[in-house]
Amino acid sequence: MKKHNFSAGPCILPQDVFQKASEAILNFNNLDLSLIEISHRSKDFIAVMEQAQQLALEHLGLEGKGYKILFLQGGASMQFINVPFNLMKNKAGYLNTGTWASKAIKEAKFVGEVVELASSKDSNFNYIPKGYDVPTDLDYIHFTTNNTIFGTQVKEFPEANCPLVCDMSSDIFSRQMDFSKFDIIYAGAQKNMGPAGATLVAVKESVLGKTDRAIPSMLDYRVHAEKDSMFNTPPVFAVYVSMLTLQWLKDLGGVAAIEKKNQAKAELLYNEIDRNPLFKGFAVKEDRSSMNATFNLVDQAHKDSFDALAKEAGLNGINGHRSVGGYRASLYNALPIESVQALVDAMQELERKA
Amino acid sequence: MKKHNFSAGPCILPQDVFQKASEAILNFNNLDLSLIEISHRSKDFIAVMEQAQQLALEHLGLEGKGYKILFLQGGASMQFINVPFNLMKNKAGYLNTGTWASKAIKEAKFVGEVVELASSKDSNFNYIPKGYDVPTDLDYIHFTTNNTIFGTQVKEFPEANCPLVCDMSSDIFSRQMDFSKFDIIYAGAQKNMGPAGATLVAVKESVLGKTDRAIPSMLDYRVHAEKDSMFNTPPVFAVYVSMLTLQWLKDLGGVAAIEKKNQAKAELLYNEIDRNPLFKGFAVKEDRSSMNATFNLVDQAHKDSFDALAKEAGLNGINGHRSVGGYRASLYNALPIESVQALVDAMQELERKA
Numbered sequence: 052m053k054k055h056n057f058s059a060g061p062c063i064l065p066q067d068v069f070q071k072a073s074e075a076i077l078n079f080n081n082l083d084l085s086l087i088e089i090s091h092r093s094k095d096f097i098a099v100m101e102q103a104q105q106l107a108l109e110h111l112g113l114e115g116k117g118y119k120i121l122f123l124q125g126g127a128s129m130q131f132i133n134v135p136f137n138l139m140k141n142k143a144g145y146l147n148t149g150t151w152a153s154k155a156i157k158e159a160k161f162v163g164e165v166v167e168l169a170s171s172k173d174s175n176f177n178y179i180p181k182g183y184d185v186p187t188d189l190d191y192i193h194f195t196t197n198n199t200i201f202g203t204q205v206k207e208f209p210e211a212n213c214p215l216v217c218d219m220s221s222d223i224f225s226r227q228m229d230f231s232k233f234d235i236i237y238a239g240a241q242k243n244m245g246p247a248g249a250t251l252v253a254v255k256e257s258v259l260g261k262t263d264r265a266i267p268s269m270l271d272y273r274v275h276a277e278k279d280s281m282f283n284t285p286p287v288f289a290v291y292v293s294m295l296t297l298q299w300l301k302d303l304g305g306v307a308a309i310e311k312k313n314q315a316k317a318e319l320l321y322n323e324i325d326r327n328p329l330f331k332g333f334a335v336k337e338d339r340s341s342m343n344a345t346f347n348l349v350d351q352a353h354k355d356s357f358d359a360l361a362k363e364a365g366l367n368g369i370n371g372h373r374s375v376g377g378y379r380a381s382l383y384n385a386l387p388i389e390s391v392q393a394l395v396d397a398m399q400e401l402e403r404k405a
Numbered sequence: 406m407k408k409h410n411f412s413a414g415p416c417i418l419p420q421d422v423f424q425k426a427s428e429a430i431l432n433f434n435n436l437d438l439s440l441i442e443i444s445h446r447s448k449d450f451i452a453v454m455e456q457a458q459q460l461a462l463e464h465l466g467l468e469g470k471g472y473k474i475l476f477l478q479g480g481a482s483m484q485f486i487n488v489p490f491n492l493m494k495n496k497a498g499y500l501n502t503g504t505w506a507s508k509a510i511k512e513a514k515f516v517g518e519v520v521e522l523a524s525s526k527d528s529n530f531n532y533i534p535k536g537y538d539v540p541t542d543l544d545y546i547h548f549t550t551n552n553t554i555f556g557t558q559v560k561e562f563p564e565a566n567c568p569l570v571c572d573m574s575s576d577i578f579s580r581q582m583d584f585s586k587f588d589i590i591y592a593g594a595q596k597n598m599g600p601a602g603a604t605l606v607a608v609k610e611s612v613l614g615k616t617d618r619a620i621p622s623m624l625d626y627r628v629h630a631e632k633d634s635m636f637n638t639p640p641v642f643a644v645y646v647s648m649l650t651l652q653w654l655k656d657l658g659g660v661a662a663i664e665k666k667n668q669a670k671a672e673l674l675y676n677e678i679d680r681n682p683l684f685k686g687f688a689v690k691e692d693r694s695s696m697n698a699t700f701n702l703v704d705q706a707h708k709d710s711f712d713a714l715a716k717e718a719g720l721n722g723i724n725g726h727r728s729v730g731g732y733r734a735s736l737y738n739a740l741p742i743e744s745v746q747a748l749v750d751a752m753q754e755l756e757r758k759a
């Protein structure tokens with residue numbers, strides 16, 4: 052029996068994508084060769100790369116707006132350092148909304164000065180700071196839209212006179228937005244897009260090349276843009292599986308369609324968290340993430356019973372991150388609502404038994 | 406019919422590895438979950454990572470010698486910049502034996518001074534320079550053991566009073582050597598080890614931490630060593646497939662056993678190149694690579710006929726790199742000698758027909 056997979060990353064993908072990926076390992080495009088043994092410069096793989104880039108551009112509504120889609124290696128963590136290398140002249144602003152934002156800040160400090168615009172560290176990042184001042188002398192501002200660990204999500208962004216950069220690792224392609232207000236968007240594949248090993252970067256080319264810094268090739272977005280993400284050997288398998296998932300998303304109606312499904316899933320779970328007297332949410336309500344729901348038992352005495360019920364129901368990956376404790380259910384695009392229902396059923400079963 | 410795959414990278418892997426990789430995409434370790442959807446911090450994946458590291462250490466004979474095996478992202482190209490970031494105080498020596506060595510030199514210059522110890526650029530890198538002087542004030546010396554594009558291989562290394570660093574991307578695990586004379590060995594997976602997307606680094610920990618430089622986390626070998634290659638999400642699939650290939654290599658007798666097979670394959674092909682009046686080798690004989698054989702037609706008038714024969718025989722990926730022209734047959738570990746025989750047969754068939 053296939054499990055209900057709530058894993059925060061890697062990764063929740065459609066079953067049909069697993070099937071196609073599995074087949075391509077044995078025989079790709081009827082070439083009588085494996086996907087992973089063909090040259091990345093073969094026309095068959097170049098077509099995969101181009102399609103992945105085109106689909107990402109479409110889903111983000113960024114066609115014809117001066118953006119380039121890159122598929123890089125190194126994870127979102129690598130972009131923590133690539134972003135300041137490419138954009139920082141003197142000083143950048145970061146909104147500190149959690150572990151990943153804090154790590155992005157740490158890396159940016161290797162390159163220049165960081166102004167922390169605001170932070171919710173004071174209450175273990177259970178909310179998104181609002182109403183902070185935005186200085187007018189920043190080279191860029193950096194956000195983490197969705198805070199995977201704490202289960203909060205940024206829903207509004209301030210006006211600013213400088214480029215906006217966003218780590219969307221855990222909510223990219225999950226909700227509609229005017230993505231063209233961001234100049235750089237990046238996301239590790241391993242939540243909503245594909246397996247670990249590829250990182251998507253959408254970059255507005257006009258913001259690049261403004262610093263005097265000599266940038267090592269692998270860290271330079273211009274190098275990767277100019278070579279269409281083939282400056283060196285790309286992570287062929289991870290790009291292919293990302294392409295399949297982006298195609299799956301298009302076939303089911305794109306970001307608009309998946310947003311509705313994601314809202315329904317989140318509502319189902321948060322309603323139960325609020326209704327059920329045995330559970331409480333972690334993030335403040337208005338900042339709740341539609342991708343990662345963090346919650347806990349009101350009384351830890353029920354932990355063993357609930358864990359047993361979860362196991363019985365085939366619920367995988369619902370333990371919370373150690374910085375929050377309790378539970379975290381990741382509701383990424385490919386998670387079916389039936390899996391959320393199975394979780395809600397287990398919560399109600401606990402209530403009946405307790 | 407499965408093709409004969411001579412692709413220079415990605416990649417030549419054993420059929421049994423493709424089979425297991427394909428199955429793991431659907432159901433890994435009987436977890437009823439895909440390999441690529443489980444958490445990289447699950448005990449099932451941690452076991453994979455540990456086994457891959459252990460097998461690499463064994464194959465290189467580096468157990469108990471102060472080395473750590475890392476599996477990183479970014480390809481060998483990323484190590485071109487990581488190496489100087491980690492080791493360069495003022496000045497490093499590079500042997501310039503080809504395209505990849507030249508690229509490594511270019512990146513090192515972002516960090517400090519590069520002394521080119523010697524270069525074979527004067528004759529399109531068809532030989533390995535020898536008898537050059539080695540200055541005594543270098544922070545490290547960098548070699549490319551096997552020059553994938555030009556088909557040459559370094560067989561002897563100079564004595565030096567500083568750390569030795571080696572890009573072994575295209576001949577790692579292919580021949581026996583005292584690997585402990587190198588302080589850092591790195592290799593992109595996508596020739597002898599696995600799919601594109603993982604890079605192996607074997608690093609002697611005692612050479613790290615000697616510069617005053619503040620190193621961004623993702624570029625700092627100490628960070629990855631301390632976190633056992635789990636500082637951030639590793640390229641799960643590429644590490645798993647690498648582990649399978651390293652296990653396959655162990656089962657068939659390790660590097661000693663594969664070296665014999667590789668010698669037999671290389672001999673078979675080079676003998677035919679030399680014997681057959683229609684073909685000539687590119688690299689000078691004493692520096693010929695056992696991994697990438699570069700050769701050409703004596704008379705280009707035979708090109709169409711030979712290409713047709715090659716196609717008919719199911720020979721894939723034998724076109725030479727544009728900097729050399731002609732043909733290149735990559736003879737990586739997993740290429741069966743039957744594939745080399747098929748190539749030799751096609752060369753002899755051309756001779757009969759011409």
Ligand SMILES: Cc1ncc(COP(=O)(O)O)c(C=O)c1O
Nearest residue numbers: 126127128151199220239637638
């Ligand atoms: C929001 C966010 N940013 C960055 C990262 C780090 O990604 P990676 O492991 O690919 O470096 C994560 C990982 O979960 C994340 O959730």
Ligand SMILES: Cc1ncc(COP(=O)(O)O)c(C=O)c1O
Nearest residue numbers: 283284480481482505553574593
């Ligand atoms: C010897 C050598 N070094 C470095 C590279 C670059 O590797 P990557 O594409 O993984 O960056 C290659 C690629 O073929 C190579 O053959």
Ligand SMILES: [Mg+2]
Nearest residue numbers: 149150198200
């Ligand atoms: Mg977080």
Ligand SMILES: [Mg+2]
Nearest residue numbers: 324325327330
């Ligand atoms: Mg409640």
Ligand SMILES: [Mg+2]
Nearest residue numbers: 503504552554
């Ligand atoms: Mg070369």
Ligand SMILES: [Mg+2]
Nearest residue numbers: 678679681684
């Ligand atoms: Mg000859």
